Amino acid sequence: xxxxxxxxxxxxxxxxxxxxxxxxxxxxxxxxxxxxxxxxxxxxxxxxxxxxxxxxxxxxxxxxxxxxxxxxxxxxxxxxxxxxxxxxxxxxxxxxxxxxxxxxxxxxxxxxxxxxxxxxxxxxxxxxxxxxxxxxxxxxxxxxxxxxxxxxxxxxxxxxxxxxxxxxx
Amino acid sequence: xxxxxxxxxxxxxxxxxxxxxxxxxxxxxxxxxxxxxxxxxxxxxxxxxxxxxxxxxxxxxxxxxxxxxxxxxxxxxxxxxxxxxxxxxxxxxxxxxxxxxxxxxxxxxxxxxxxxxxxxxxxxxxxxxxxxxxxxxxxxxxxxxx
Numbered sequence: 574x575x576x577x578x579x580x581x582x583x584x585x586x587x588x589x590x591x592x593x594x595x596x597x598x599x600x601x602x603x604x605x606x607x608x609x610x611x612x613x614x615x616x617x618x619x620x621x622x623x624x625x626x627x628x629x630x631x632x633x634x635x636x637x638x639x640x641x642x643x644x645x646x647x648x649x650x651x652x653x654x655x656x657x658x659x660x661x662x663x664x665x666x667x668x669x670x671x672x673x674x675x676x677x678x679x680x681x682x683x684x685x686x687x688x689x690x691x692x693x694x695x696x697x698x699x700x701x702x703x704x705x706x707x708x709x710x711x712x713x714x715x716x717x718x719x720x721x722x723x724x725x726x727x728x729x730x731x732x733x734x735x736x737x738x739x740x741x742x
Numbered sequence: 743x744x745x746x747x748x749x750x751x752x753x754x755x756x757x758x759x760x761x762x763x764x765x766x767x768x769x770x771x772x773x774x775x776x777x778x779x780x781x782x783x784x785x786x787x788x789x790x791x792x793x794x795x796x797x798x799x800x801x802x803x804x805x806x807x808x809x810x811x812x813x814x815x816x817x818x819x820x821x822x823x824x825x826x827x828x829x830x831x832x833x834x835x836x837x838x839x840x841x842x843x844x845x846x847x848x849x850x851x852x853x854x855x856x857x858x859x860x861x862x863x864x865x866x867x868x869x870x871x872x873x874x875x876x877x878x879x880x881x882x883x884x885x886x887x888x
Contacts, residue, residue, distance in 0.1 A: 574761055577855055578769025585775040592779070599782045607778025614774065618763060625759035630752045665773055665849045668856040669762045675857070684857065685865045689872065692843040694815050704823040708887065713836065713880045720872040724865070731864050738861035 617662035625670045642678035643733075650722055653683040657690025657721065664688060681738055682729030689721035769852045776848045777812040784811070786821055793830045800834030805873050808841025810848075818842035836877035844869050 592600040641649050660667060671684055693714055701710045732738035792807050793800045808818065818839045825835050845866060846853075854862040 581772040582768040603778040603782035606781040626756040629755040716876045
């Protein structure tokens with residue numbers, strides 16, 4: 574198994590070491606914050622792993638391609654928008670699943686749509702309404718949905734024709 | 743027999759998913775580490791001090807600041823509310839809270855590693871521009887509707 578990001582991890586480790594000598598208290602805070610974030614991730618990772626396994630086991634790769642591939646059409650956009658809105662946790666928790674889906678034909682535009690639609694956090698909508706008002710929240714949400722699809726279409730235009738965004742580059 | 747082979751296959755796919763995650767752990771730990779550093783070094787007061795009072799500049803500053811900031815989306819709402827009370831324009835605050843959840847400088851290395859460098863660059867540029875346009879559009883629409 575090839576581990577990815579070992580060099581970056583080393584660099585980050587050195588940064589913590591430098592901070593330890595410069596400001597031990599801040600380093601301690603950083604470690605606590607990082608530990609809390611990691612703890613939150615550990616709650617989400619099992620879910621993502623199981624979802625990935627279920628998709629691999631139950632879903633025919635040809636179906637992934639037809640629902641989320643080049644010919645997926647409106648259905649693909651609706652799935653990407655819905656998945657983005659429903660998905661939980663940080664963006665990077667979903668990268669492994671997306672990488673897997675790309676291998677099965679997921680088109681890049683839908684990834685862009687998924688990521689931008691994630692900015693709609695249903696559990697936090699009441700809080701946004703409390704701070705900024707119902708009208709603001711509604712208009713912002715609608716524009717986010719529109720922008721999500723437009724980004725997806727543009728990414729497909731940029732990446733699709735010339736295959737400029739393939740993973741093997 | 744078919745049922746048994748199916749069970750083994752699901753275990754295999756579970757193992758494969760878990761291994762795929764495990765291979766990314768150094769990268770994920772790096773991102774988490776960077777986020778911890780950011781949260782320790784950059785206070786809310788520091789973020790708030792970046793804004794100048796000029797709506798045009800602040801919209802850009804809000805997008806950049808939100809893109810660099812890390813943490814729960816809820817924190818951005820609270821901070822955004824405080825910025826509004828301090829007189830920072832609604833354009834800037836909208837850009838800030840939207841960029842907070844749509845952009846992420848800290849996780850760019852992992853995104854590039856997993857989804858490809860070119861895709862990552864294009865997606866983030868589009869997300870940056872969209873954030874500014876959505877912020878302007880939202881505030882303008884609210885202004886028109888009243």
